[in-house]
Amino acid sequence: MRDLLELTPEGLYCPQGDFHVDPWRRVPRAVITHAHADHARAGCDRYLCSSAGKLVLRSRIGAGSPIDTLRWREPVSLNGVRVSLHPAGHLLGSAQVRIERGGLTWVVSGDYKLQADPTCDPFEHVECDVFVSESTFGLPVYRWQAPEGITAEIDTWWRANRDAGRTSVLLAYSLGKAQRLAAMVDPSIGPIMAHGAVMKLVEAYRASGVRLPPIDRVPPRARRVGDGRGLVIAPPSVLGGSWLRLFGESSVALASGWMMLRGVRRRRGFEKGFAVSDHADFPGLLTAIDASRAGRVLVTHGFSEPLARFLRETRGLDATVLPTRFTGESSPDAAEEAEGEAVDDDPEPLAEAVEADADFGIGEAS
Amino acid sequence: MKRFTDLYWRLDATTSTNEKVAALRDYFATAPHADAACALAVLSGGRQMRSVSSGLLREWAAAATGLPAWMVEECYAHVGDLAETLALLLPDPSAATDGAGASLADVMQTTIHDLRGASEERKREVVAEVWSRLAPRERIVWHKLLTGGCRVGVSRTLVARALAEVAGVDQAVMAHRLTGGSLADGEAFARLLDAAPTDADSRRPYPFFLASALDRNAVGEVAEDLGPLADWQAEWKWDGMRAQIVRRGDDATVWSRGEELVSDAFPEIAAAAARLPPGTVLDGELLAVREGTLLGFGSLSKRAGRVRVTKKILEEIPCLFVAYDQLEAGGEDLRDRPLAERRGMLERIVTTPFDSMPAGSPADAVRLFLSPLVIADSWDGLAGLRAGSRARGVEGLMLKRRNSPYRVGRTRGDWWKWKIEPLEIDAVLLYAQAGHGRRAGLHSDYTLGLWQDGRLVTVAKAYSGLSDDEIVEIDRIVRATTLEKHGPVRICRPTLVMQLAFEGVARSTRHKSGLAVRFPRIVRWRRDKEPAEAGTLADLERMIDAGR
Numbered sequence: 086m087r088d089l090l091e092l093t094p095e096g097l098y099c100p101q102g103d104f105h106v107d108p109w110r111r112v113p114r115a116v117i118t119h120a121h122a123d124h125a126r127a128g129c130d131r132y133l134c135s136s137a138g139k140l141v142l143r144s145r146i147g148a149g150s151p152i153d154t155l156r157w158r159e160p161v162s163l164n165g166v167r168v169s170l171h172p173a174g175h176l177l178g179s180a181q182v183r184i185e186r187g188g189l190t191w192v193v194s195g196d197y198k199l200q201a202d203p204t205c206d207p208f209e210h211v212e213c214d215v216f217v218s219e220s221t222f223g224l225p226v227y228r229w230q231a232p233e234g235i236t237a238e239i240d241t242w243w244r245a246n247r248d249a250g251r252t253s254v255l256l257a258y259s260l261g262k263a264q265r266l267a268a269m270v271d272p273s274i275g276p277i278m279a280h281g282a283v284m285k286l287v288e289a290y291r292a293s294g295v296r297l298p299p300i301d302r303v304p305p306r307a308r309r310v311g312d313g314r315g316l317v318i319a320p321p322s323v324l325g326g327s328w329l330r331l332f333g334e335s336s337v338a339l340a341s342g343w344m345m346l347r348g349v350r351r352r353r354g355f356e357k358g359f360a361v362s363d364h365a366d367f368p369g370l371l372t373a374i375d376a377s378r379a380g381r382v383l384v385t386h387g388f389s390e391p392l393a394r395f396l397r398e399t400r401g402l403d404a405t406v407l408p409t410r411f412t413g414e415s416s417p418d419a420a421e422e423a424e425g426e427a428v429d430d431d432p433e434p435l436a437e438a439v440e441a442d443a444d445f446g447i448g449e450a451s
Numbered sequence: 452m453k454r455f456t457d458l459y460w461r462l463d464a465t466t467s468t469n470e471k472v473a474a475l476r477d478y479f480a481t482a483p484h485a486d487a488a489c490a491l492a493v494l495s496g497g498r499q500m501r502s503v504s505s506g507l508l509r510e511w512a513a514a515a516t517g518l519p520a521w522m523v524e525e526c527y528a529h530v531g532d533l534a535e536t537l538a539l540l541l542p543d544p545s546a547a548t549d550g551a552g553a554s555l556a557d558v559m560q561t562t563i564h565d566l567r568g569a570s571e572e573r574k575r576e577v578v579a580e581v582w583s584r585l586a587p588r589e590r591i592v593w594h595k596l597l598t599g600g601c602r603v604g605v606s607r608t609l610v611a612r613a614l615a616e617v618a619g620v621d622q623a624v625m626a627h628r629l630t631g632g633s634l635a636d637g638e639a640f641a642r643l644l645d646a647a648p649t650d651a652d653s654r655r656p657y658p659f660f661l662a663s664a665l666d667r668n669a670v671g672e673v674a675e676d677l678g679p680l681a682d683w684q685a686e687w688k689w690d691g692m693r694a695q696i697v698r699r700g701d702d703a704t705v706w707s708r709g710e711e712l713v714s715d716a717f718p719e720i721a722a723a724a725a726r727l728p729p730g731t732v733l734d735g736e737l738l739a740v741r742e743g744t745l746l747g748f749g750s751l752s753k754r755a756g757r758v759r760v761t762k763k764i765l766e767e768i769p770c771l772f773v774a775y776d777q778l779e780a781g782g783e784d785l786r787d788r789p790l791a792e793r794r795g796m797l798e799r800i801v802t803t804p805f806d807s808m809p810a811g812s813p814a815d816a817v818r819l820f821l822s823p824l825v826i827a828d829s830w831d832g833l834a835g836l837r838a839g840s841r842a843r844g845v846e847g848l849m850l851k852r853r854n855s856p857y858r859v860g861r862t863r864g865d866w867w868k869w870k871i872e873p874l875e876i877d878a879v880l881l882y883a884q885a886g887h888g889r890r891a892g893l894h895s896d897y898t899l900g901l902w903q904d905g906r907l908v909t910v911a912k913a914y915s916g917l918s919d920d921e922i923v924e925i926d927r928i929v930r931a932t933t934l935e936k937h938g939p940v941r942i943c944r945p946t947l948v949m950q951l952a953f954e955g956v957a958r959s960t961r962h963k964s965g966l967a968v969r970f971p972r973i974v975r976w977r978r979d980k981e982p983a984e985a986g987t988l989a990d991l992e993r994m995i996d997a998g999r
């Protein structure tokens with residue numbers, strides 16, 4: 086019997102339903118788990134995503150192609166295949182795709198996390214026969230601290246910088262992480278500012294009904310910004326450019342799961358790193374996989390080989406690696422950042438939007 | 452333990468020299484002396500002992516976490532640091548206490564020193580007990596102490612600077628006090644901080660003055676940078692081991708550049724030194740020479756690594772000392788006098804120039820030689836002599852300013868090593884292995900190969916010389932072109948060509964090629980070359996002759 090999903094040059098394809106999930110090339114119908122660049126490419130004829138994620142997806146793929154939406158758990162039939170979307174907890178509107186036909190159920194999780202996130206709906210466990218799981222942080226050295234602990238660390242760092250008259254620059258992906266951080270920190274410490282690339286998505290989040298504290302856009306063509314009390318949220322790509330000089334004396338920290346490792350922190354020259362991720366940690370991956378009750382698990386980008394072997398040996402599951410187009414393993418220096426960062430520090434908002442959109446179609450990702 | 456853990460992480464968190472010194476100063480000013488002595492031993496990078504093997508730790512960690520052993524290895528390969536890997540894997544302690552308030556000295560004694568020679572069960576008990584009460588950030592530091600691999604990114608100079616500030620003495624005085632002394636306990640540490648002058652008859656050597664590399668090949672540039680040749684003293688740059696001979700009171704000792712006492716490893720040198728007048732300190736180079744042939748650095752390391760030297764080793768690897776500077780005469784510190792004057796004094800004590808050494812093994816009586824001056828009437832003439840370095844078995848020339856004092860550390864300007872250009876060949880990357888420390892998790896150690904009969908044969912392992920960005924990029928290519936994985940080593944499809952530099956070629960059984968290159972390092976990534984354009988084994992073989 087044919088599998089419900091197959092790997093084709095365009096990505097994961099459901100032959101019976103004639104649709105792709107997160108295709109990496111242009112296809113007639115794309116079901117999108119979430120709007121990061123390695124999952125949502127511009128140029129498909131028609132998109133399907135969660136209602137919660139529509140505005141964010143639109144801001145990433147531009148106008149043109151129609152986007153159909155589904156409410157959580159609302160089923161639709163695509164050529165006789167029953168498709169529904171369930172929250173994945175990765176970022177606003179991120180979905181797991183449940184696909185059912187002839188009594189057999191697959192779930193494509195996309196990227197997911199189990200930790201609480203004030204900017205999106207929490208991960209929902211969905212039972213299935215075949216579970217397609219990510220494994221970005223699929224080694225047991227990755228265990229996240231509870232969000233309250235990380236929030237306290239970031240607040241402490243910001244407060245100390247503020248008291249020393251230094252601007253706090255927190256680097257994070259423009260989509261998802263940046264908004265989550267803004268919602269996590271204590272806005273009474275000082276003003277929050279954001280890079281234009283982050284701001285554009287802050288607006289999409291707000292338009293989607295997510296409550297965020299007041300955030301000022303770092304003004305274009307400014308000579309000097311802030312008085313050393315503020316928190317600036319910006320994408321990592323501003324490193325090395327002149328943009329950071331806008332703030333005078335500053336302390337720069339990166340918010341990324343890879344910051345768990347001292348070697349990575351030192352190599353990238355960050356004085357401070359916060360191990361906060363929108364991906365599941367190792368225990369989180371196991372919890373989700375166990376709760377799916379799937380007998381077959383396809384492990385994709387990340388530490389797929391060790392995680393699959395671990396699932397086979399400790400749980401007796403039929404666990405194999407699903408080779409994605411980008412065959413590289415997660416690398417602390419590349420993978421997470423590729424989730425849709427195409428950022429310029431062009432002061433013109435319009436030019437920025439255009440360049441950003443143009444880049445999303447070609448951004449490399451894991 | 453908490454204080455030291457805080458110091459460790461404070462040093463780790465900053466790249467600023469001033470902040471590092473401030474962290475060290477705060478620590479040394481407040482830590483109990485017994486703790487400070489332990490910390491100083493660790494910080495100065497002295498030899499640390501390993502009381503539990505890393506293999507056992509990994510095995511116990513697997514048992515404690517319920518993870519399969521291969522998963523622990525997988526994590527280690529990714530993290531690149533065993534202490535950190537274990538700290539991250541182990542379950543959180545029920546209630547984290549900072550080493551139960553134990554002092555660093557206590558922790559070192561009870562959980563590290565006392566474990567040496569203890570039974571495996573006893574070690575396991577202690578390790579399990581410590582694991583149960585340390586938080587991850589403390590575990591890392593403790594693991595590093597336990598496995599004898601605790602290195603912090605501070606130089607001896609920074610440690611000396613911080614201690615000098617705490618003690619209120621001159622930095623040079625502190626550097627001298629820190630040199631070669633054994634600071635085993637709190638009392639010794641307290642003496643270190645004594646503002647009064649240090650005992651005159653100590654056996655301590657002087658802090659070494661280190662030469663900087665002169666990155667110039669064109670003689671015109673050298674002449675322009677250094678000025679008239681008459682201002683400079685030229686000597687051969689030997690491939691030996693830098694050392695000081697300290698003759699004071701009834702004592703004669705030999706010290707390595709790492710400021711370790713190596714008299715026992717070189718008893719014949721210590722014996723020869725005993726015949727010098729008391730109050731004499733010489734700076735120079737230990738060389739291994741048998742029957743008039745220089746044996747090279749490898750042989751010397753065999754000698755230096757031994758606690759006791761057997762008669763057989765003494766015969767197989769006879770050593771001598773080539774003196775090039777005198778730092779003390781009649782108990783007087785000469786370091787502020789000009790080199791030309793010091794050289795004059797040296798020539799009166801050590802009279803036999805090394806190049807007039809009689810053939811055959813050196814006689815017992817004659818172990819100390821004078822570093823011969825290399826005389827030329829122009830920079831061009833000197834460059835001509837330098838070109839003959841490889842045939843002579845030396846690495847090039849040393850250039851020392853004749854009117855310069857003997858400085859401390861690697862101060863630029865007065866002492867230059869003008870090494871000969873290395874040999875070079877383009878080689879293909881065949882295997883890659885993940886690095887450690889700053890390069891943890893990145894494939895940064897490469898095994899390179901050359902062509903022979905249409906196949907690539909490995910010739911060298913090398914890793915330096917690439918930028919961080921290049922290493923990241925190569926890491927991605929390595930992952931994408933992996934053919935097989937053997938533990939941490941990946942065999943790659945040959946796609947990358949590296950320009951490999953090295954100092955010489957010799958026949959060897961260690962590499963499949965039957966050739967070994969000396970001091971190999973990568974100069975640059977040849978993005979412009981295909982593997983097919985890389986060098987052949989025959990090219991490398993021809994360099995054996997070129998090097999002679």
